[in-house]
Structure formats: C-alpha cells, structure tokens
C-alpha cells in the first residue's frame with residue numbers, strides 16, 4: 001500500500017523542528033521510526049501533507065545519567081535500550097521489556113519517544129513509564145515543560161502533548177538497591193501487541209511492601225495505573241492472599257476492547273494473571 005503524497009522536511013535541530021511545526025500547522029506530523037505513523041498513513045487513518053523527520057537531530061538520541069536519573073533521548077531506538085549497559089545496571093526493567101516489543105526490524109527503527117507520543121493503548125512504553133515514575137520533557141514554541149508519565153496518557157491516541165510540541169527526553173529514576181521489577185506480557189505470537197500485560201516495580205522493607213507501582217497495557221483505552229492494587233499491598237507482606245487481592249483490584253479497573261486477541265472477560269482474567277506473575281517475579285528480586 002502506498003501512503004498519500006506529502007512534503008518531506010529534515011531539520012537538524014530541535015529549534016528548527018519546532019519552527020517548522022509552527023509554520024506548517026496541524027497538517028504536519030513528526031516522523032520518528034515510522035512504524036506506527038506510516039502504517040496509519042497507508043491505511044489513510046492519517047493524511048499529513050508534511051512530514052518532519054526527527055532522525056537527523058542527533059541531540060535527541062542517546063542514554064545518559066544525571067545524578068540519580070537516567071535520561072533517554074526520545075529518538076533512542078528499542079534495540080539501543082536493550083543493549084544499554086547503563087539501563088541494564090540502573091533500570092533493568094526497560095531493556096528487559098523492550099525485548100518483548102515487536103520484532104528486531106521494528107526495534108531497530110522504532111523509538112521510545114514515538115511509542116509514547118503515539119498514545120496507542122497497545123504500546124508497551126506507556127505502562128512501563130507509569131510504573132517507572134518517568135517524567136517526560138516536552139518542548140514547544142513557549143519553551144520546555146516536564147510532565148509525569150502518570151496522567152500523560154488521556155485516551156486512545158490522545159496525550160497531554162500539544163500538536164506543536166516535541167517529546168525530547170524520558171527521565172527515569174534509577175532503581176534503589178533491592179528494587180524488584182517485572183513486565184509480564186501475554187501475546188499470541190512473537191511480534192504481537194499485548195493481549196494483556198502488567199509492569200511492576202516493588203520494594204520491601206522489613207518484609208512488608210514499602211513501594212509498589214503496577215501499570216497495565218492494552219486493558220482500556222489508555223495505559224492504566226492500578227492505584228487501588230498498589231495501595232492494597234502497602235505495609236503488607238507479599239503472600240498468595242495479598243497478591244490475589246492486588247490482582248483482583250487491578251482487574252476491577254480493566255475495560256478492554258473485544259478484538260481478535262480475546263473478549264473482555266478473557267482479557268480481564270489475563271490481566272489478573274499478568275499482575276500475579278509480575279508481582280511474584282518482582283518479589284523474588286527484592287530480597
């Protein structure tokens with residue numbers, strides 16, 4: 001399938017990209033890896049008349065450390081997340097989960113920023129960012145602002161980002177010692193989006209839960225943070241009963257769309273299973 005005709009722009013700096021976005025208005029779209037945008041253009045779900053390619057803006061790609069925060073450029077591709085020694089040491093959930101995204105071809109071009117900016121509830125980075133307490137750095141004509149991942153995702157293909165803003169960076173707090181983590185993703189086959197997935201970040205103190213983040217992928221019109229499930233665990237030991245209670249509370253907020261991956265009841269039940277598995281695996285890493 002061939003996408004509709006568009007003009008192509010290739011700025012070399014963030015400032016030039018923002019200027020172009022302002023000049024060209026809502027008919028322009030940013031192009032990152034193209035693995036979500038181009039399929040949408042081919043299907044005529046998106047028909048931008050201008051594409052502003054971010055690939056030649058070198059400042060947007062790379063992973064670095066600022067104090068206790070790992071800073072990931074929005075144009076960093078999934079395969080760079082997987083091989084990053086810094087992430088493996090400081091935020092191992094991200095490289096582990098990136099291995100479950102799509103296939104090697106997609107991971108070599110698809111970017112973390114595009115995955116987040118797209119606002120697709122089936123994408124994995126939204127729930128991962130929420131579980132990691134990530135902060136997004138955005139820049140538009142009025143300057144930079146920082147927003148929490150929790151609250152950024154507002155609905156299918158809808159985020160807190162304005163049309164004239166660019167996602168520059170994802171900032172993730174490094175894990176404290178003995179942090180437990182897991183991403184459990186049920187999919188029909190390699191390369192598929194999640195039927196249901198759960199991201200967990202956990203810390204125990206004196207045998208009871210002192211920090212819990214639980215976020216869900218593809219179980220509603222946007223990634224979900226399971227706040228009640230987290231609260232149910234705080235101050236309690238992780239036992240079969242507390243894990244089952246948290247899973248039930250996570251299932252209670254699921255509102256998945258029925259599709260070829262399953263009906264609502266099946267997906268909701270699988271969400272509970274993913275939460276149970278992720279909590280059990282994360283707990284083993286806390287000790």
Ligand SMILES: Cc1cc2nc3c(=O)[nH]c(=O)nc-3n(C[C@H](O)[C@H](O)[C@H](O)COP(=O)(O)OP(=O)(O)OC[C@H]3O[C@@H](n4cnc5c(N)ncnc54)[C@H](O)[C@@H]3O)c2cc1C
Nearest residue numbers: 030032033034035036037102110111114115117123124167
């Ligand atoms: C076969 C296949 C399987 C896949 N499976 C999965 C999966 O299992 N899990 C998963 O998470 N994803 C999956 N994807 C999606 C893939 O990860 C995409 O790469 C990702 O959703 C979009 O990233 P991109 O860099 O390709 O962005 P693009 O497609 O270039 O852009 C996507 C959208 O984000 C906007 N955008 C991009 N970068 C920025 C930025 N820096 N600032 C502001 N807006 C921006 C674009 O304008 C566009 O609207 C799959 C894709 C394919 C083709």
